[in-house]
Amino acid sequence: MDIIICAKHVPETAEAELKIDATGKNIDKTGLVFDINEWDDYALEEAVRMKEKQGGSVTAITVGADDSDSTLRKCMARGADKAVRITDPKFNGSDGFAVAKILHSAIKNLHYDLILTGAQAGDDGSAMVGPILAELLKIHHVTMVKKIELGAGVAKVNRELEGGLEEQIEVKLPAVFSVQTGINEPRYVSIMGIRKAMQKEIKVMTLADTGLTENDVGPAGSWISIENMYVPPVEKQAEFLKGSPEEVAAKLTDLLKAKGLI
Amino acid sequence: MRDITFEMLTKARELAAKTGSELTAVLLDKNVKQHAQALAEYAKVVLVVEDQKLENFNSETYGRILTNLITEHKPMLVLMGHTSYGVELAPRLATALNLPLATDCIDMTIESGVFKVTRQMYGGKVNVSSVARKAETYFATVRQATFAPQKPTPPENGQIIKIQSPLAEEIEEKRFIQYVLPPPGGVDITAAEKLVGVGRGIKDVANLPMMEDLAKTMGAVLSCSRPIVDKGWLPTDRQVGTSGKTVKPKLYLALGISGAFQHILGMKSSDLIIAINKDPKAPIFSFADYGVVEDLFKVVPALKNKISEVQTKKV
Numbered sequence: 001m002d003i004i005i006c007a008k009h010v011p012e013t014a015e016a017e018l019k020i021d022a023t024g025k026n027i028d029k030t031g032l033v034f035d036i037n038e039w040d041d042y043a044l045e046e047a048v049r050m051k052e053k054q055g056g057s058v059t060a061i062t063v064g065a066d067d068s069d070s071t072l073r074k075c076m077a078r079g080a081d082k083a084v085r086i087t088d089p090k091f092n093g094s095d096g097f098a099v100a101k102i103l104h105s106a107i108k109n110l111h112y113d114l115i116l117t118g119a120q121a122g123d124d125g126s127a128m129v130g131p132i133l134a135e136l137l138k139i140h141h142v143t144m145v146k147k148i149e150l151g152a153g154v155a156k157v158n159r160e161l162e163g164g165l166e167e168q169i170e171v172k173l174p175a176v177f178s179v180q181t182g183i184n185e186p187r188y189v190s191i192m193g194i195r196k197a198m199q200k201e202i203k204v205m206t207l208a209d210t211g212l213t214e215n216d217v218g219p220a221g222s223w224i225s226i227e228n229m230y231v232p233p234v235e236k237q238a239e240f241l242k243g244s245p246e247e248v249a250a251k252l253t254d255l256l257k258a259k260g261l262i
Numbered sequence: 263m264r265d266i267t268f269e270m271l272t273k274a275r276e277l278a279a280k281t282g283s284e285l286t287a288v289l290l291d292k293n294v295k296q297h298a299q300a301l302a303e304y305a306k307v308v309l310v311v312e313d314q315k316l317e318n319f320n321s322e323t324y325g326r327i328l329t330n331l332i333t334e335h336k337p338m339l340v341l342m343g344h345t346s347y348g349v350e351l352a353p354r355l356a357t358a359l360n361l362p363l364a365t366d367c368i369d370m371t372i373e374s375g376v377f378k379v380t381r382q383m384y385g386g387k388v389n390v391s392s393v394a395r396k397a398e399t400y401f402a403t404v405r406q407a408t409f410a411p412q413k414p415t416p417p418e419n420g421q422i423i424k425i426q427s428p429l430a431e432e433i434e435e436k437r438f439i440q441y442v443l444p445p446p447g448g449v450d451i452t453a454a455e456k457l458v459g460v461g462r463g464i465k466d467v468a469n470l471p472m473m474e475d476l477a478k479t480m481g482a483v484l485s486c487s488r489p490i491v492d493k494g495w496l497p498t499d500r501q502v503g504t505s506g507k508t509v510k511p512k513l514y515l516a517l518g519i520s521g522a523f524q525h526i527l528g529m530k531s532s533d534l535i536i537a538i539n540k541d542p543k544a545p546i547f548s549f550a551d552y553g554v555v556e557d558l559f560k561v562v563p564a565l566k567n568k569i570s571e572v573q574t575k576k577v
Contacts, residue, residue: 013384013385013387014385014462014520015462015463015520015540015541016541017541017542017543018384018387018388018543020388025390027384027388096353096365097356097357097362097363100357119349120349122384122385123383123384124383125366125381125382125383125385126365126366127344127349127353127365127366128353128363128365129353130353131349131350131352131353131354131357132353132354132356132357134354135353135354135357135358136357140322140435140436141321141350141354142350142436143346143349143350144346144349144350156439158442159346159350160346160505161346161347161441162345162346162504162505163504163505163506163507163508164443164444164498164501164505164506164507165441165442165443165444166441166442166444167318167319167438167439167440167441167442168438168439168440168441168442169436169437169438169439170436170437170439171435171436171437172434172435172436181488181489181492182488182491182492185493185494222395223356223362223363223364223394223395224362224363224364224379224392224393224394224395225392225393225395226390226391226392227378227390227391227392227393228390228391229383229388229389229390229391230388230389230390230391231387231388231389231543232382232386232388232389232545232548234547234548235548236548236549237547237548237553238535238537238547238548238549238550238551238552238553239551239552239553240547240552240553240554240555241552241553241554245556245557245560245561245564246564246568248554248556248561248564248565249561249564249565249567249568250568252536252552252554252565252568253565253568253569253571253572255536255552256480256513256569257572259513259534261456261480261512261513261534262480262481262569262572262573
């Protein structure tokens with residue numbers, strides 16, 4: 001079974017205080033740690049597990065700058081056999097639609113039985129690339145995937161609805177599955193895996209290799225373009241309790257006591 | 263029908279009025295009667311497609327019908343909820359019809375035919391104003407609980423028009439099989455008066471006992487945000503948020519939870535919300551009543567001790 005996983009190299013921002021950069025259209029990325037997009041990490045794990053069970057190969061593909069090599073090496077260290085990076089300065093400012101077109105240009109020439117992506121990226125949260133890629137490839141897709149059961153030419157897939165409910169869909173393969181976090185438990189990278197990955201070659205493609213034109217990518221090839229990025233205005237704000245941890249603990253305790261909660 | 267439907271209709275009415283357009287609602291179902299009327303109170307026209315095959319959501323069947331309707335009616339704007347169904351259907355439909363799509367929008371404007379949206383990035387830590395490439399038809403998915411629903415007075419009394427379903431046969435290549443209910447959990451967090459919620463900020467499963475200890479001392483139940491369940495540190499019955507449970511306790515103490523929107527939706531109606539987080543700009547502080555910007559590993563033990571003291575004094 002040949003599986004392709006689409007990975008994105010993103011900054012870790014869950015616990016960082018973000019500032020807007022000089023362009024006013026992006027965050028200041030100095031000091032931020034970059035890693036594989038959390039959702040894609042789950043997709044990678046799912047792909048490697050399937051390969052271990054069924055045999056075959058896993059190819060990791062990313063649209064990103066040179067520094068996204070570290071994400072591709074991590075994919076290979078975790079079990080991906082091949083890696084492809086598609087890089088070009090003309091891609092800057094691409095939205096999910098443009099990125100899907102770029103991925104499509106490379107993937108359409110590869111053999112695959114299954115394509116896995118993350119349900120969304122932690123940076124833009126658009127949740128678009130998987131389904132768009134499926135439409136361009138003219139194959140089926142399922143998003144918000146929590147469980148995949150492969151059959152002969154079909155897959156039974158659980159997808160997440162709201163409130164803890166799921167629905168089960170049966171879909172013909174090949175297909176694109178966009179996986180949700182929690183579908184599995186990603187393993188740790190082994191030292192052996194890292195060593196092997198360092199020796200593998202990453203295939204690099206540019207705009208010229210994709211067969212796309214400048215108008216297909218970047219802002220010109222996108223559905224939407226960012227005009228301005230800003231920290232949301234605070235309409236309502238909590239009353240902040242100040243002081244040393246002990247002082248704050250005392251204030252909180254008094255507060256809870258006054259409200260009859262303890 | 264979910265709240266998002268009426269939230270979208272309210273915003274759509276505003277956009278329709280501003281652009282001199284007509285608002286049409288589309289309903290796809292196996293039995294439309296009960297819902298069509300509710301939509302007609304908001305929309306000038308309600309197009310209903312009634313078919314047995316539409317009983318359960320299926321992006322293929324729904325997609326085909328909407329493709330026909332959008333191609334025929336050429337609306338200026340198509341809105342859909344940014345829900346599990348919306349993310350399954352909208353991107354594919356937009357690609358097939360070549361409509362610029364903006365997802366998870368928290369605001370939208372159309373001025374002189376130019377479509378602009380506001381959405382969030384980086385887990386709600388920043389907003390972006392974006393513009394769509396010029397098109398005859400724009401498409402947007404709308405975030406839940408963002409626009410306040412407001413039933414028009416007097417109600418619109420829209421025209422309900424039945425449309426023949428273009429679906430001839432069952433679609434075999436992608437089929438709905440069944441719903442899967444969440445496993446029965448041991449703890450019902452919706453019944454708890456006090457909750458201590460833990461998020462990514464607790465850093466390691468080894469730190470859970472410290473949090474459980476605080477919860478116990480306070481007479482609270484331990485709950486969590488999604489990442490904690492994804493990592494397998496707590497079971498799904500403890501999860502608060504759109505993909506978990508919605509809670510309204512007397513007290514919600516959030517430890518190391520940044521406040522991504524999906525989580526906020528699950529707890530914002532709590533009577534008293536206290537948040538402890540290292541990041542002064544964490545979105546949760548816009549929803550909390552009281553906030554502490556501090557390392558939770560310093561505050562939690564101190565808090566546990568203080569509360570124990572108070573309780574010992576009581577006795």
